[in-house]
Amino acid sequence: MWLLSGGAAVTGHGQLGAPxxxxxxxxxxxxxxxxxxxxxxxxxxxxxxxxxxxxxxGRWIPEQNSAVILAVVHFPFIPFQVKQYLxxxxxxxxxxxxxxxxxxxxxxxxxxxxxxxxxxxxxxxSHEPWLQLSKEKxxxxxxxxxxxxxxxxxxxxxxxxxxxxxxxxxxxxxHPPEMSLDNQPGVIPAPDASKLAAVFxxxxxxxxxxxxxxxxxxPLKLSHWQSEGVEASIIxxxxxxxxxxxxxLLTLLLSLVSGLCRSRIFKFWPLSFIWSKLSTCEQVGYRxxxxxxxxSNQKAENQNQLMRKANIFVSLLLDVALGIMLLSWxxxxxxxxxxxxxLIPVADHVAQELQDLLQWxxxxxxxxxxxxxxxxxxxxxxxYHIHLWISYxxxxxxxxxxxxxxxxxxxxxxxxxxxxxxxxxxALLTFHIYCFYVYGARLYCLKIYGLSSxxxxxxxxKWNVLRQRVDSCSYDLDQLRLLVVIVQGLxxxxxxxxxxxxxxxxxxxxxxxYRLAAGVKFRVLEQEAGRPLRLLMQINPLSYGSVVQTxxxxxxxxYPKDSWxxxxxxxxxxxxxxxxxxxxxxxD
Amino acid sequence: MEERRSISDxxxxxxxxxxxxxxxxxxxxCLGCPRLSLRSLTAATCAVWLVAYGxxxxxxxxMVLSTAIFITLLGLLGYLHFVKIDQETLLIIGSLxxxxxSSYASGKESTTFIEMGKVKDVVINExxxxxxxxxxxxxxxxxxxxxxxxxQVVPVFQSxxxxxxxxxxxxxxxxxxxxxxxxxxxxx
Numbered sequence: 001m002w003l004l005s006g007g008a009a010v011t012g013h014g015q016l017g018a019p020x021x022x023x024x025x026x027x028x029x030x031x032x033x034x035x036x037x038x039x040x041x042x043x044x045x046x047x048x049x050x051x052x053x054x055x056x057x058g059r060w061i062p063e064q065n066s067a068v069i070l071a072v073v074h075f076p077f078i079p080f081q082v083k084q085y086l087x088x089x090x091x092x093x094x095x096x097x098x099x100x101x102x103x104x105x106x107x108x109x110x111x112x113x114x115x116x117x118x119x120x121x122x123x124x125x126s127h128e129p130w131l132q133l134s135k136e137k138x139x140x141x142x143x144x145x146x147x148x149x150x151x152x153x154x155x156x157x158x159x160x161x162x163x164x165x166x167x168x169x170x171x172x173x174x175h176p177p178e179m180s181l182d183n184q185p186g187v188i189p190a191p192d193a194s195k196l197a198a199v200f201x202x203x204x205x206x207x208x209x210x211x212x213x214x215x216x217x218x219p220l221k222l223s224h225w226q227s228e229g230v231e232a233s234i235i236x237x238x239x240x241x242x243x244x245x246x247x248x249l250l251t252l253l254l255s256l257v258s259g260l261c262r263s264r265i266f267k268f269w270p271l272s273f274i275w276s277k278l279s280t281c282e283q284v285g286y287r288x289x290x291x292x293x294x295x296s297n298q299k300a301e302n303q304n305q306l307m308r309k310a311n312i313f314v315s316l317l318l319d320v321a322l323g324i325m326l327l328s329w330x331x332x333x334x335x336x337x338x339x340x341x342x343l344i345p346v347a348d349h350v351a352q353e354l355q356d357l358l359q360w361x362x363x364x365x366x367x368x369x370x371x372x373x374x375x376x377x378x379x380x381x382x383x384y385h386i387h388l389w390i391s392y393x394x395x396x397x398x399x400x401x402x403x404x405x406x407x408x409x410x411x412x413x414x415x416x417x418x419x420x421x422x423x424x425x426x427a428l429l430t431f432h433i434y435c436f437y438v439y440g441a442r443l444y445c446l447k448i449y450g451l452s453s454x455x456x457x458x459x460x461x462k463w464n465v466l467r468q469r470v471d472s473c474s475y476d477l478d479q480l481r482l483l484v485v486i487v488q489g490l491x492x493x494x495x496x497x498x499x500x501x502x503x504x505x506x507x508x509x510x511x512x513x514y515r516l517a518a519g520v521k522f523r524v525l526e527q528e529a530g531r532p533l534r535l536l537m538q539i540n541p542l543s544y545g546s547v548v549q550t551x552x553x554x555x556x557x558x559y560p561k562d563s564w565x566x567x568x569x570x571x572x573x574x575x576x577x578x579x580x581x582x583x584x585x586x587x588d
Numbered sequence: 589m590e591e592r593r594s595i596s597d598x599x600x601x602x603x604x605x606x607x608x609x610x611x612x613x614x615x616x617x618c619l620g621c622p623r624l625s626l627r628s629l630t631a632a633t634c635a636v637w638l639v640a641y642g643x644x645x646x647x648x649x650x651m652v653l654s655t656a657i658f659i660t661l662l663g664l665l666g667y668l669h670f671v672k673i674d675q676e677t678l679l680i681i682g683s684l685x686x687x688x689x690s691s692y693a694s695g696k697e698s699t700t701f702i703e704m705g706k707v708k709d710v711v712i713n714e715x716x717x718x719x720x721x722x723x724x725x726x727x728x729x730x731x732x733x734x735x736x737x738x739x740q741v742v743p744v745f746q747s748x749x750x751x752x753x754x755x756x757x758x759x760x761x762x763x764x765x766x767x768x769x770x771x772x773x774x775x776x
Binding site for chain 2: 038039041065158160162195196519520521522524527533535540
C-alpha cells in the first residue's frame with residue numbers, strides 16, 4: 001500500500017488535504033455491559049483441569065495483575081510443611097512461588113464441609129488477592145472468585161481464565177530472545193519487556209518443582225505436567241552417559257591432527273602459498289574447527305550455543321552421509337577409470353580449439369587490420385604456453401587414474417570436500433586460460449586508462465574509433481573465463497549452502513514446532529454469560545525464513561554474495577578476478 | 589452476542605462481516621472475503637493449456653503437456669496455500685492484546701498477536717492505492733526506547749479492504765476497549 005498521510009487523520013467526508021486529527025466519539029455503551037475496573041488474569045495449566053481439590057501454587061505478578069499457576073497441592077498436607085517446601089523451592093529456582101488460592105473439583109455432589117474448609121485455608125496462607133476456583137461435575141464452566149482481605153467483601157473483579165499447555169511452555173523458547181543475554185536468575189526484567197515472556201520465563205525456571213511426581217514419597221502430593229511420571233528417554237540418557245568419554249577421546253585426536261597441520265613443515269614459502277590458495281584446504285580446516293567446537297568438553301552455555309552445536313553436528317552427519325553415497329556410486333563399474341580416460345581427450349580438445357583461435361587472430365580476424373608485429377609476438381607467446389601445458393598433461397597421463405582414485409577416497413570426509421576438490425581441479429586444469437586472461441586483461445586495462453586520460457582531448461571533436469588489437473582477443477577469452485568463473489561460483493555456492501544451512505533448527509521447526517516460538521496466539525473457548533472469559537493460549541511457531549536467518553552458520557567465503565553485476569563490471573574495466581578466495585581478504 | 593452483516597469492499601465486491609462480543613472487554617470482527625470464482629480459474633487453466641498445445645504443435649514433445657499439467661496443479665496449490673485469503677479476523681482482548689488472524693483457502697492460518705503494552709493507538713488512515721484514495725485501519729506501536737514515538741504501523745484487513753462504514757464500527761469498538769484499558773492501567 002502506498003502511504004500518503006501518516007498520523008491520525010480521520011475525515012468523515014473523504015477530503016484530502018491537511019490532516020485533521022478529529023477523534024470520533026466512542027459509542028455510549030449500553031447499560032449493563034459496563035467494563036469493571038480491575039482485570040485479573042489467571043494462567044491455568046490445562047493438565048490440572050481434572051486434578052483433585054487442593055491448593056493452588058504459583059507466582060503472582062503484581063505489575064500485570066496476573067497469577068501464573070504452576071501446580072496443585074492435594075490433601076492431606078500440613079500447612080507448615082507446605083511453607084517449608086515452597087521456601088526451599090524458592091531458594092533453588094529464584095522464582096517467588098507462593099500459595100495463590102484454592103481449587104475445588106466437585107466430582108461427587110456438592111460438599112459443604114469442603115467448601116468451608118477451603119475458606120478457612122485462606123486465613124492460614126495469606127495472599128492478596130486470594131483466588132477461589134471451583135468446577136462442577138459435568139460442567140465446562142468454572143466459578144471464580146477473588147477475596148481481598150483489605151476490602152473485606154469479594155470484589156467485582158473481572159477474571160480472564162487462560163489455559164496454557166505447561167509442557168510446551170516449558171520447552172519452548174521465545175524469539176527474539178529478550179532475556180537471553182542476562183541469564184542470571186535474580187535479574188528483574190525491564191518494565192516494558194514482553195509480559196507474556198514473563199509467563200514463559202516463570203514456567204521454565206520452576207523446573208525443580210516438576211521433578212517430583214505422584215510416585216515419589218515426599219511430604220506433598222503435587223499435580224503438574226510431570227505428575228503422571230517424569231518423562232525421559234533411555235536413548236537420550238545412554239547417549240549422555242557415553243558422550244563424556246567419547247568427547248574426550250575425539251578432542252585428543254583432533255588436537256593431534258591440528259597440531260600436525262600446524263607443524264613447521266608446512267610453513268615454508270611455496271607450500272604455505274599453495275595451501276592458502278586451495279579451497280580444499282580451507283574447507284577441511286573449516287570442518288576441523290567445527291568438529292573441535294562440537295566435541296569440546298564444555299557444555300553449551302545458552303540456548304544459542306546449543307542450537308549452533310546441534311546444527312553443526314547434523315550438518316556434518318549429512319555431509320558425510322552424502323559423501324559416502326557418492327563414494328559408493330563412484331567406485332562401482334570402474335567409473336574412475338572412465339573419468340580418467342575422458343579427461344585427457346577433453347584437455348587436448350580445449351588446447352586444439354585455443355590454438356585454432358590464436359591462428360585466426362594472428363591472421364586477419366573478421367576482416368580487421370591489425371598490428372602485425374604485436375600480433376605475432378603475443379600469438380607465439382600464447383602458443384608456446386599451450387604447447388607447454390599440453391606436454392605436462394601428457395606427462396601426467398599414466399598417473400591420472402591413480403591420483404583420481406586416491407583423491408576420490410577423500411569423499412568420506414564429506415560432500416563439501418569433494419566439491420572443493422572438484423573446484424580446485426577445474427582451476428588447475430584451466431590455469432593456462434587464466435594466464436592468458438591475466439596478460440590480456442592487464443594490457444587492456446592499461447589501454448583503457450590511457451584512453452580515459454585522453455578522452456578529454458577528444459570531447460567535442462569528431463569521434464575517432466580507436467581499435468586495439470588485444471581487445472578482440474580478450475573478449476573471446478573473457479567468455480571462456482566467464483564460463484569457468486560461473487562454474488566455480490556454482491560449486492562454491494553449493495558448498496556454502498551445505499555449510500551454512502541450519503538443518504537441526506529446520507528439523508526442529510518441522511517436528512517439534514513449539515520449541516521455536518515467535519509468539520503466542522489466543523483462542524476464545526465457549527462462553528457463558530456471567531462466567532469469566534475463557535481463553536486458550538497456544539504457541540505461535542517461528543516461520544521457516546526467520547529460523548534460517550536466526551540460526552545460519554557463518555561461512556568463510558563470500559563469493560556467491562558478490563553480485564554478478566559487479567563481476568561483469570570488473571570484466572569490462574579489466575580489473576582482475578581472483579578465482580581463489582582467502583580468509584579475510586578483501587577483493588581488489 | 590453475534591451479529592452478521594453484508595458490507596462492500598473498495599472495489600464494490602460483497603464481504604461478510606461477523607461481529608461477536610464475548611464479554612464487555614473482548615470483541616471479535618470477522619471479515620469473509622469472496623471465494624475463488626470458477627470463471628477466473630477456468631480462464632487461467634485455458635490460457636496455460638492453449639500455450640502448452642501451441643508449444644506441443646511446434647516441437648511434438650509430449651513432455652510439454654506433462655509440464656503444463658504440473659504447472660497448473662502446483663500453481664493452483666501454491667495460490668490456495670500462499671495467496672488466497674478466505675477470512676480475516678481481528679480479536680481484541682482488553683488488558684491482553686490484539687490478535688489478527690488470516691485464514692487461507694487451503695486451511696492454513698497465520699496469526700499475529702500484539703500485546704497491549706506495545707499498542708499506542710488504533711487509527712484510520714488515508715492512502716493512495718493505485719488510482720484511488722482509500723481508508724484503512726491500522727495499529728500504531730510504541731517505540732520501546734521512546735514511548736512518545738511511533739515505531740511501526742501495522743495495517744489491518746489488508747486483503748479484505750473494507751469500506752469506511754465497517755472501519756468506523758471496528759474503530760469505535762477498539763477505542764472503547766483501549767480507553768478502559770488506559771483507565772485501569774493508571775488507576776492503583
